[in-house]
Amino acid sequence: xxxxxxxxxxxxxxxxxxxxxxxxxxxxxxxxxxxxxxxxxxxxxxxxxxxxxxxxxxxxxxxxxxxxxxxxxxxxxxxxxxxxxxxxxxxxxxxxxxxxxxxxxxxxxxxxxxxxxxxxxxxxxxxxxxxxxxxxxxxxxxxxxxxxxxxxxxxxxxxxxxxxxxxxxxxxxxxxxxxxxxxxxxxxxxxxxxxxxxxxxxxxxxxxxxxxxxxxxxxxxxxxxxxxxxxxxxxxxxxxxxxxxxxxxxxxxxxxx
Ligand code: BTN
Numbered sequence: 181x182x183x184x185x186x187x188x189x190x191x192x193x194x195x196x197x198x199x200x201x202x203x204x205x206x207x208x209x210x211x212x213x214x215x216x217x218x219x220x221x222x223x224x225x226x227x228x229x230x231x232x233x234x235x236x237x238x239x240x241x242x243x244x245x246x247x248x249x250x251x252x253x254x255x256x257x258x259x260x261x262x263x264x265x266x267x268x269x270x271x272x273x274x275x276x277x278x279x280x281x282x283x284x285x286x287x288x289x290x291x292x293x294x295x296x297x298x299x300x301x302x303x304x305x306x307x308x309x310x311x312x313x314x315x316x317x318x319x320x321x322x323x324x325x326x327x328x329x330x331x332x333x334x335x336x337x338x339x340x341x342x343x344x345x346x347x348x349x350x351x352x353x354x355x356x357x358x359x360x361x362x363x364x365x366x367x368x369x370x371x372x373x374x375x376x377x378x379x380x381x382x383x384x385x386x387x388x389x390x391x392x393x394x395x396x397x398x399x400x401x402x403x404x405x406x407x408x409x410x411x412x413x414x415x416x417x418x419x420x421x422x423x424x425x426x427x428x429x430x431x432x433x434x435x436x437x
Contacts, residue, residue: 182210186210186211186212189210189211190208190209190210190211193209193210193211194207194208194209197209197238197240197362200359200363201238201362201363201366202363202366202367202370203236203366203367203370204236204237204238204267204269204366204370205234205236206234206235206236206237206238207237207238207240208223208237208238208239208240209240209241209242210239210240210241210242211241211242211243212241212242212243212244212245212259213239213241213243213244213245214244214245214246215244215246215247215248216239216240216241216244216264216265216266216333217247217248217266217317217319217331217333218246218248219239219241219266220237220239220266220267220268220331220333221319221321221331223237223239223268224268224321224323224329224331227323227324227329228322228323228324228325229324231324231325233268235268235269235270235329236267236268236269236270236373237267237268238265238266238267238268238366239265239266239267239268240263240264240265240266240362241257241264241265242259242260242264243257243258243259243260243264244257244264245257247264247335248317248333249315249317249335250315250316250317250433251433255315255317255335256344256348257335258340258344260339260358261337261338261339261340261341261344261352262335262336262337262338262339262340262352262358263314263334263335263336263338263358263361263362263365264334264335265333265334265362265365266331266332266333266334267331267332267334267366267369267373268329268330268331268332269329269330269332269369269373270323270327270328270329270330270373271320271327271328271329271330272330272372272373272374272375273376274375274376274377274378274379276378276379276415276416277379277381277384277415277416278318278330278372279303279304279316279318279416280302280303280304280379280381280384280412280416281372281375281379281384282304282316282318282332282368282369282372283300283303283304283305283306283316284300284304284383284384284387285368285369285371285372286298286304286306286314286316286334286365286368286369287299287300287306287387288368288387289364289365289367289368290306290314290336290353290356290361290364290365290368292364293356293360293361293364294308294353294355294356295353295354295355295356296308296309296353298313298353299387299388299389300384300387300388300389301388301389301390301434302388302390302412302418302434303416303418303431304316306336307389308351308353309351311345311349311350311351312349312350312351313336313337313350313351313352313353314334314335314336314337314353315334315335316332316333316334317331317333317335318330318331318332318333319331319333332369332373334365334369336353336361336365337350337351337352337353338352338353338354338356338357338358338361339352339354340352379416381412381414381416384412384416385411385412390409390434391409392408392409392410392411393408393409393410394408394409395407395408395409396408396409396420396434397434397435398418398420398429398432398433398434398435399432399433399435400429400431400432400433401431401432404435405420405422405427406422407420407421407422407427408420408421409421410426413428415430417429417430418432418434
Protein backbone atom coordinates (compact mmCIF):
# COMPACT_ATOMS: atom_id res chain seq x y z
CA UNK A 181 0.00 0.00 0.00
CA UNK A 182 1.13 3.56 -0.64
CA UNK A 183 1.85 5.95 2.24
CA UNK A 184 -0.10 9.21 2.34
CA UNK A 185 3.07 10.99 1.26
CA UNK A 186 3.55 8.69 -1.76
CA UNK A 187 -0.12 9.07 -2.67
CA UNK A 188 0.23 12.87 -2.60
CA UNK A 189 3.36 12.65 -4.74
CA UNK A 190 1.59 10.37 -7.22
CA UNK A 191 -1.43 12.65 -7.51
CA UNK A 192 0.58 15.87 -7.88
CA UNK A 193 3.22 14.43 -10.19
CA UNK A 194 0.64 12.70 -12.38
CA UNK A 195 -1.39 15.89 -12.74
CA UNK A 196 1.70 17.96 -13.50
CA UNK A 197 3.06 15.57 -16.12
CA UNK A 198 -0.34 15.33 -17.73
CA UNK A 199 -0.12 19.08 -18.32
CA UNK A 200 3.54 19.15 -19.35
CA UNK A 201 3.60 16.24 -21.78
CA UNK A 202 2.00 16.75 -25.18
CA UNK A 203 0.93 13.08 -25.24
CA UNK A 204 -0.71 11.04 -23.84
CA UNK A 205 -3.45 12.80 -21.94
CA UNK A 206 -3.33 10.50 -18.96
CA UNK A 207 -0.19 10.00 -16.86
CA UNK A 208 0.40 8.01 -13.68
CA UNK A 209 3.70 8.86 -11.99
CA UNK A 210 4.93 7.01 -8.90
CA UNK A 211 7.90 7.56 -6.65
CA UNK A 212 8.50 3.83 -6.52
CA UNK A 213 6.92 0.75 -8.09
CA UNK A 214 7.88 -2.88 -8.70
CA UNK A 215 7.64 -2.43 -12.48
CA UNK A 216 5.73 0.06 -14.62
CA UNK A 217 5.23 -2.82 -17.06
CA UNK A 218 3.39 -4.85 -14.39
CA UNK A 219 1.47 -1.76 -13.31
CA UNK A 220 0.26 -1.20 -16.89
CA UNK A 221 -0.88 -4.80 -17.12
CA UNK A 222 -2.80 -4.53 -13.83
CA UNK A 223 -4.56 -1.43 -15.16
CA UNK A 224 -5.33 -3.22 -18.42
CA UNK A 225 -6.99 -6.01 -16.44
CA UNK A 226 -9.18 -3.41 -14.72
CA UNK A 227 -9.95 -1.88 -18.07
CA UNK A 228 -11.16 -5.23 -19.33
CA UNK A 229 -13.76 -5.21 -16.52
CA UNK A 230 -15.11 -1.67 -16.33
CA UNK A 231 -13.66 0.58 -19.01
CA UNK A 232 -12.36 3.04 -16.40
CA UNK A 233 -8.82 3.40 -17.62
CA UNK A 234 -8.23 6.06 -20.25
CA UNK A 235 -6.14 4.98 -23.22
CA UNK A 236 -3.39 5.69 -23.98
CA UNK A 237 -1.95 6.07 -20.49
CA UNK A 238 1.67 6.55 -19.50
CA UNK A 239 2.89 4.82 -16.33
CA UNK A 240 6.18 6.13 -15.08
CA UNK A 241 8.26 5.95 -11.89
CA UNK A 242 11.37 7.44 -10.32
CA UNK A 243 12.44 4.01 -9.12
CA UNK A 244 11.61 0.39 -9.91
CA UNK A 245 12.29 -2.40 -7.44
CA UNK A 246 11.76 -5.26 -9.91
CA UNK A 247 12.23 -3.82 -13.40
CA UNK A 248 11.98 -6.38 -16.19
CA UNK A 249 13.97 -6.56 -19.40
CA UNK A 250 13.67 -8.61 -22.58
CA UNK A 251 14.27 -12.37 -22.56
CA UNK A 252 13.71 -12.71 -18.82
CA UNK A 253 16.45 -10.23 -17.87
CA UNK A 254 16.20 -7.78 -14.99
CA UNK A 255 16.27 -4.05 -15.55
CA UNK A 256 18.19 -2.27 -12.80
CA UNK A 257 16.31 0.96 -12.10
CA UNK A 258 17.99 3.04 -9.39
CA UNK A 259 16.03 6.01 -7.98
CA UNK A 260 16.32 9.14 -10.08
CA UNK A 261 18.90 7.72 -12.49
CA UNK A 262 16.75 7.07 -15.53
CA UNK A 263 13.44 7.00 -17.34
CA UNK A 264 11.35 3.97 -16.38
CA UNK A 265 8.13 4.21 -18.35
CA UNK A 266 5.39 2.14 -19.95
CA UNK A 267 2.90 3.49 -22.47
CA UNK A 268 -0.31 1.46 -22.49
CA UNK A 269 -1.80 1.88 -25.95
CA UNK A 270 -4.20 0.11 -28.25
CA UNK A 271 -2.21 -2.10 -30.58
CA UNK A 272 -1.51 0.18 -33.56
CA UNK A 273 -3.10 -0.53 -36.95
CA UNK A 274 0.36 -1.01 -38.45
CA UNK A 275 2.02 -3.84 -36.52
CA UNK A 276 4.76 -4.81 -39.00
CA UNK A 277 8.20 -4.69 -37.36
CA UNK A 278 6.69 -2.86 -34.37
CA UNK A 279 9.60 -3.46 -31.94
CA UNK A 280 12.12 -2.17 -34.48
CA UNK A 281 9.99 0.85 -35.32
CA UNK A 282 9.59 1.79 -31.66
CA UNK A 283 13.36 1.50 -31.12
CA UNK A 284 14.14 3.52 -34.25
CA UNK A 285 11.67 6.24 -33.37
CA UNK A 286 13.16 6.54 -29.87
CA UNK A 287 16.76 6.52 -31.16
CA UNK A 288 15.96 9.26 -33.65
CA UNK A 289 14.09 11.44 -31.15
CA UNK A 290 16.71 11.05 -28.42
CA UNK A 291 19.56 11.67 -30.87
CA UNK A 292 18.04 15.07 -31.53
CA UNK A 293 18.52 16.16 -27.91
CA UNK A 294 21.36 13.95 -26.66
CA UNK A 295 24.92 15.35 -26.56
CA UNK A 296 26.04 12.11 -28.32
CA UNK A 297 24.25 10.30 -31.19
CA UNK A 298 21.94 7.46 -30.16
CA UNK A 299 22.11 4.31 -32.31
CA UNK A 300 20.36 0.99 -32.11
CA UNK A 301 21.46 -2.60 -31.58
CA UNK A 302 19.05 -5.09 -33.14
CA UNK A 303 16.19 -5.33 -32.41
CA UNK A 304 15.76 -2.21 -30.26
CA UNK A 305 18.50 -1.61 -27.73
CA UNK A 306 19.61 2.02 -27.54
CA UNK A 307 23.36 2.54 -27.80
CA UNK A 308 25.69 5.48 -27.27
CA UNK A 309 29.45 5.30 -27.87
CA UNK A 310 29.61 1.51 -27.91
CA UNK A 311 27.49 0.79 -24.83
CA UNK A 312 23.84 0.13 -24.07
CA UNK A 313 22.00 3.08 -22.55
CA UNK A 314 18.41 1.90 -22.95
CA UNK A 315 16.09 -0.94 -23.84
CA UNK A 316 12.55 -1.52 -25.00
CA UNK A 317 10.12 -4.23 -23.88
CA UNK A 318 6.83 -4.62 -25.75
CA UNK A 319 4.08 -6.95 -24.52
CA UNK A 320 0.64 -7.36 -26.05
CA UNK A 321 -2.50 -8.73 -24.43
CA UNK A 322 -6.28 -8.71 -24.70
CA UNK A 323 -7.88 -5.75 -22.93
CA UNK A 324 -11.59 -6.58 -23.17
CA UNK A 325 -14.14 -5.09 -25.60
CA UNK A 326 -12.27 -6.95 -28.33
CA UNK A 327 -9.28 -4.63 -27.90
CA UNK A 328 -5.68 -5.74 -28.16
CA UNK A 329 -3.42 -3.62 -26.00
CA UNK A 330 0.31 -3.07 -26.17
CA UNK A 331 2.47 -2.16 -23.18
CA UNK A 332 5.48 -0.34 -24.60
CA UNK A 333 8.16 -0.20 -21.90
CA UNK A 334 11.28 1.97 -22.03
CA UNK A 335 14.20 1.87 -19.65
CA UNK A 336 16.70 4.65 -20.31
CA UNK A 337 19.78 5.25 -18.19
CA UNK A 338 20.54 8.92 -17.61
CA UNK A 339 22.77 8.95 -14.57
CA UNK A 340 24.26 5.58 -13.68
CA UNK A 341 27.29 6.01 -11.44
CA UNK A 342 30.66 4.81 -12.76
CA UNK A 343 30.46 1.74 -10.51
CA UNK A 344 26.92 0.88 -11.66
CA UNK A 345 27.89 1.33 -15.30
CA UNK A 346 30.81 -1.09 -14.92
CA UNK A 347 28.76 -3.64 -12.99
CA UNK A 348 25.91 -3.54 -15.52
CA UNK A 349 28.23 -3.28 -18.56
CA UNK A 350 26.07 -0.37 -19.64
CA UNK A 351 26.20 3.39 -19.96
CA UNK A 352 23.89 6.41 -19.73
CA UNK A 353 22.93 9.37 -21.84
CA UNK A 354 24.74 11.80 -19.57
CA UNK A 355 23.76 15.46 -19.80
CA UNK A 356 20.11 14.91 -20.67
CA UNK A 357 17.37 15.84 -18.21
CA UNK A 358 14.68 13.38 -17.15
CA UNK A 359 11.80 15.55 -18.34
CA UNK A 360 13.38 16.24 -21.74
CA UNK A 361 14.10 12.53 -22.22
CA UNK A 362 10.55 11.61 -21.18
CA UNK A 363 8.84 14.18 -23.43
CA UNK A 364 10.93 13.22 -26.47
CA UNK A 365 10.29 9.53 -25.80
CA UNK A 366 6.56 10.12 -25.45
CA UNK A 367 6.40 11.85 -28.84
CA UNK A 368 8.46 9.03 -30.36
CA UNK A 369 6.05 6.39 -29.04
CA UNK A 370 3.07 8.47 -30.19
CA UNK A 371 4.49 8.63 -33.73
CA UNK A 372 4.59 4.83 -33.93
CA UNK A 373 1.25 4.36 -32.16
CA UNK A 374 -0.49 6.59 -34.69
CA UNK A 375 1.41 5.66 -37.85
CA UNK A 376 -0.29 3.74 -40.63
CA UNK A 377 2.75 3.72 -42.94
CA UNK A 378 4.69 0.56 -43.72
CA UNK A 379 8.08 0.55 -41.98
CA UNK A 380 11.04 2.03 -43.84
CA UNK A 381 13.49 -0.75 -43.07
CA UNK A 382 16.35 0.81 -45.02
CA UNK A 383 16.37 3.91 -42.79
CA UNK A 384 16.00 1.70 -39.71
CA UNK A 385 19.08 -0.22 -40.91
CA UNK A 386 21.05 3.01 -41.02
CA UNK A 387 20.44 3.53 -37.28
CA UNK A 388 21.88 0.14 -36.40
CA UNK A 389 25.39 -0.28 -34.99
CA UNK A 390 25.87 -3.37 -37.21
CA UNK A 391 27.58 -3.09 -40.57
CA UNK A 392 26.93 -5.53 -43.42
CA UNK A 393 29.48 -8.30 -43.64
CA UNK A 394 30.81 -7.90 -40.10
CA UNK A 395 30.99 -10.91 -37.81
CA UNK A 396 28.05 -11.31 -35.48
CA UNK A 397 27.63 -13.53 -32.46
CA UNK A 398 23.98 -14.28 -31.85
CA UNK A 399 21.97 -16.18 -29.23
CA UNK A 400 18.43 -17.45 -29.81
CA UNK A 401 16.29 -20.12 -28.14
CA UNK A 402 19.28 -21.89 -26.59
CA UNK A 403 21.32 -21.74 -29.83
CA UNK A 404 24.51 -19.80 -30.35
CA UNK A 405 25.28 -18.74 -33.88
CA UNK A 406 28.26 -16.99 -35.38
CA UNK A 407 27.99 -15.55 -38.84
CA UNK A 408 28.04 -12.38 -40.86
CA UNK A 409 25.48 -9.61 -40.50
CA UNK A 410 23.51 -9.40 -43.75
CA UNK A 411 20.99 -6.67 -43.00
CA UNK A 412 17.28 -6.98 -42.26
CA UNK A 413 14.68 -8.83 -44.27
CA UNK A 414 11.36 -7.28 -45.38
CA UNK A 415 9.73 -7.85 -41.98
CA UNK A 416 12.69 -6.69 -39.92
CA UNK A 417 14.20 -10.05 -39.08
CA UNK A 418 17.96 -10.25 -38.59
CA UNK A 419 19.73 -11.91 -41.52
CA UNK A 420 22.84 -13.89 -40.59
CA UNK A 421 25.13 -15.48 -43.15
CA UNK A 422 26.20 -18.97 -42.03
CA UNK A 423 27.87 -21.92 -43.80
CA UNK A 424 24.58 -23.17 -45.23
CA UNK A 425 23.40 -19.79 -46.54
CA UNK A 426 21.36 -17.05 -44.87
CA UNK A 427 19.23 -17.59 -41.77
CA UNK A 428 16.66 -15.02 -40.61
CA UNK A 429 15.80 -14.55 -36.95
CA UNK A 430 12.73 -12.89 -35.47
CA UNK A 431 14.00 -12.78 -31.90
CA UNK A 432 17.17 -13.24 -29.94
CA UNK A 433 20.14 -11.27 -28.80
CA UNK A 434 23.30 -10.09 -30.49
CA UNK A 435 26.13 -10.78 -28.06
CA UNK A 436 28.88 -8.21 -27.88
CA UNK A 437 32.37 -9.41 -28.68
C1 BTN B 1 15.65 -4.61 -22.35
O1 BTN B 1 15.81 -5.74 -21.87
O2 BTN B 1 16.53 -4.06 -23.00
C2 BTN B 1 14.32 -3.88 -22.16
C3 BTN B 1 14.29 -3.11 -20.86
C4 BTN B 1 12.95 -2.47 -20.59
C5 BTN B 1 12.89 -1.84 -19.21
C6 BTN B 1 11.67 -1.00 -19.01
S1 BTN B 1 11.81 0.06 -17.60
C7 BTN B 1 10.11 0.49 -17.73
C8 BTN B 1 9.38 -0.82 -18.05
N1 BTN B 1 9.09 -1.54 -16.83
C9 BTN B 1 9.76 -2.68 -16.75
O3 BTN B 1 9.71 -3.47 -15.79
N2 BTN B 1 10.51 -2.86 -17.86
C10 BTN B 1 10.36 -1.75 -18.79
